[in-house]
Amino acid sequence: MKTKLIRFGVVTMLALLAGNAFAQDAVQSAVSGDFLGGVGTGLSDWLHKAGEDELSAIGMFMAADWVVKAVMISLAFASVLTWVIFFAKTTDLLWQRNRLKRDFRRLDAHATLTGVQAMFANGKGIVGRMVHAALRERERSSAGGLDKAGIKERVSSELSRIEAGASRSMMSGTGILANIGSTAPFVGLFGTVWGIMNSFISISESNTTNLAVVAPGIAEALLATAIGLVAAIPAVIFYNLIARGLGGYKVMLADAAALVERTLSRDLDFAAQASRSSTTAKPAAQMADLAEAAE
Structure with missing residues (x-):
């Protein structure tokens, strides 16, 4: 699990270092609706407005x-x-x-x-x-x-x-x-x-x-x-x-x-x-048998 996570992090960093232009094009594509396929229209509008606001979190990220x-x-x-x-x-x-x-x-x-x-x-x-x-x-x-x-x-x-x-x-x-x-x-x-x-x-x-x-x-x-x-x-x-x-x-x-x-x-x-009890019981039984035989 640790190896997979490390590999994922390395791939992510390499993708970021590949260039800022690719990231800008990907975000513009997502905002325009090509990537979202028309499903997230409200999300696209929110991303577009947030990207235009330089003091919003997304705007600051895009301009960084x-x-x-x-x-x-x-x-x-x-x-x-x-x-x-x-x-x-x-x-x-x-x-x-x-x-x-x-x-x-x-x-x-x-x-x-x-x-x-x-x-x-x-x-x-x-x-x-x-x-x-x-x-x-x-x-x-x-x-x-x-x-x-x-x-x-x-x-x-x-x-x-x-x-x-x-x-x-x-x-x-x-x-x-x-x-x-x-x-x-x-x-x-x-x-x-x-x-x-x-x-x-x-x-x-x-x-x-x-x-x-x-x-x-x-x-x-x-x-x-x-x-x-x-x-x-x-x-x-x-x-x-x-x-x-x-x-x-x-x-x-x-x-x-x-x-x-x-x-x-x-x-x-x-x-x-239990072993001691069985060992003690054997001599007692033998003595009893000898006594019966003597009688």
């Missing part, structure tokens, strides 16, 4: 330098990407938390790994993977007659790796939010500086300091900073919200791993107790 345009579109793309990542990660996090809670309660209610083996037969979900890992290690170690302390240690090691993998998988994509939140204001500032430089060049070429002449260029430059802030502020807020949710999710993962370890330890103790 190609570098400033590239900055604005890249920041707009970053803003859309921020919202997409936020909704995707929030939905995924809520789904995983609810599933983890449900599986945790099912395992806690049965209090034995053997009893829930059929429930987690497909091995899906974090708790299901933990249960399968514990059962697999118990079978391998029991077949060799290994000590239960070693079984617990090996299961604990494997559960910690499952827990770390689940946390790492859930954190994927949050780094993009951090990068957007930290770099978008500076990218917008670059567009602003470039636009103001062009405004000062226009002042020197026109030999006038009339504010009405230089105001549109300065407004175009400041629009880049505004778009940068629009992209950066939600990215920072969303990153903090997701990070807080991930903190609670990691605690739930640790609780699930601890529950699996406790359940495994209980099963091993029950098995050891």
Whole structure:
């Protein structure tokens, strides 16, 4: 997903750098109705009027330098990407938390790994993977007659790796939010500086300091900073919200791993107790048989 998004952004930037004339012709074609096919007549009229107004957002964008345009579109793309990542990660996090809670309660209610083996037969979900890992290690170690302390240690090691993998998988994509939140204001500032430089060049070429002449260029430059802030502020807020949710999710993962370890330890103790009971019962039965034979 990250590679596709990066490729899309690179293609977008190259398309912008191809030339300003193509962009002007495309917009004029859209405004005239050739591109819209007569469906968006009202939208075409609105775009036409907005393009004529130099102080409107669209008018300032159309009149901006190609570098400033590239900055604005890249920041707009970053803003859309921020919202997409936020909704995707929030939905995924809520789904995983609810599933983890449900599986945790099912395992806690049965209090034995053997009893829930059929429930987690497909091995899906974090708790299901933990249960399968514990059962697999118990079978391998029991077949060799290994000590239960070693079984617990090996299961604990494997559960910690499952827990770390689940946390790492859930954190994927949050780094993009951090990068957007930290770099978008500076990218917008670059567009602003470039636009103001062009405004000062226009002042020197026109030999006038009339504010009405230089105001549109300065407004175009400041629009880049505004778009940068629009992209950066939600990215920072969303990153903090997701990070807080991930903190609670990691605690739930640790609780699930601890529950699996406790359940495994209980099963091993029950098995050891049953083995001792059967061993003790054999001599008692033999003594009783000998007593009956002596009588």
